[in-house]
Amino acid sequence: GAVVSQHPSWVICKSGTSVKIECRSLDFQATTMFWYRQFPKQSLMLMATSNEGSKATYEQGVEKDKFLINHASLTLSTLTVTSAHPEDSSFYICSARGPGRSNQPQHFGDGTRLSIL
Amino acid sequence: DAKTTQPNSMESNEEEPVHLPCNHSTISGTDYIHWYRQLPSQGPEYVIHGLTSNVNNRMASLAIAEDRKSSTLILHRATLRDAAVYYCILRDPYSGGGADGLTFGKGTHLIIQP
Numbered sequence: 057g058a059v060v061s062q063h064p065s066w067v068i069c070k071s072g073t074s075v076k077i078e079c080r081s082l083d084f085q086a087t088t089m090f091w092y093r094q095f096p097k098q099s100l101m102l103m104a105t106s107n108e109g110s111k112a113t114y115e116q117g118v119e120k121d122k123f124l125i126n127h128a129s130l131t132l133s134t135l136t137v138t139s140a141h142p143e144d145s146s147f148y149i150c151s152a153r154g155p156g157r158s159n160q161p162q163h164f165g166d167g168t169r170l171s172i173l
Numbered sequence: 174d175a176k177t178t179q180p181n182s183m184e185s186n187e188e189e190p191v192h193l194p195c196n197h198s199t200i201s202g203t204d205y206i207h208w209y210r211q212l213p214s215q216g217p218e219y220v221i222h223g224l225t226s227n228v229n230n231r232m233a234s235l236a237i238a239e240d241r242k243s244s245t246l247i248l249h250r251a252t253l254r255d256a257a258v259y260y261c262i263l264r265d266p267y268s269g270g271g272a273d274g275l276t277f278g279k280g281t282h283l284i285i286q287p
Binding site for chain 2: 060062090092099100101102105115147149150151159161162163164165166167169
């Protein structure tokens, strides 16, 4: 089945550092990818929709200047958390909808656990 | 996406069937019922989806009520590896061109006892 790969799996860094997370669709082309964030004991919250070749669409309350999204190819989207602070520590997960009809399921990466000291 | 209601948690014994309910009384005619599950420290995993008829795949079965206001995910023989949070999500592929992200509720935390 369709596979989405996310890298790195976990990151620990100092406050003020910028962190880049990669999301790749390994065996299909994804014109649209999604980025979610999950805090401990909470459900996933959609942050933004990443569109290949165009600007990302951010959900209300998500700072676009802080969470930079680049979707330069049909198989790669990146999320950069700029000047990260401890409150940005979370589990970040990407997904891509499988090819074909629009009711196809989404395929998720295994997530990136970000810890800001 | 229309709202769904699921029990916060359920407990079952290993090797027994599990029935996970989901209520979606405001479902529209074009909403598909999707189920995903999330194992600890992993991203969600697609389980099954359907529109009106019951659906079966290698992971589970989906039983949809005739009025489509509720559905049940059936794990025929639970194993310890099925312990996860199960999410029931409605998706309208004709809304946003299928390009919308998923709206996750709290889901059902399934506990499997050995």
